Amino acid sequence: MVFQQSRSQAEKTLDQGFIWLTRIFALGVAAILIWIAFQVGMNAFPAIKQYGLGFLLASGWNPVKNEYGAFPMIYGTLVSSALALLLAVPLGGEQLLEKMGNITVSLKGPR
Known part of the structure; x- marks a missing residue:
């Protein structure tokens, strides 16, 4: 049987901080992709309207x-x-x- 040692509060806090930082960066990447798609769509609209x-x-x-x-x-x-x-x-x-x-x-x- 394998027993895990309990981790210190500092390690748990660091892990939670890393998880939230990762989530923030993931949301940032998603926001940038949405912004790029929006800009491409807006700039393509005149060509789509014409052709x-x-x-x-x-x-x-x-x-x-x-x-x-x-x-x-x-x-x-x-x-x-x-x-x-x-x-x-x-x-x-x-x-x-x-x-x-x-x-x-x-x-x-x-x-």
């Missing part, structure tokens, strides 16, 4: 005729990301198995 959401699926790009479409760029991004994943996932998995060895992890906790 509509069909801009995302249109494939032409002709500034002379004022015709724009983002589909080729979106498609290229998705294809290059998929190719990168096809290369990175097997190599990363191989590295993980090599570094970790035969470590077994129990998720059930102490018995």
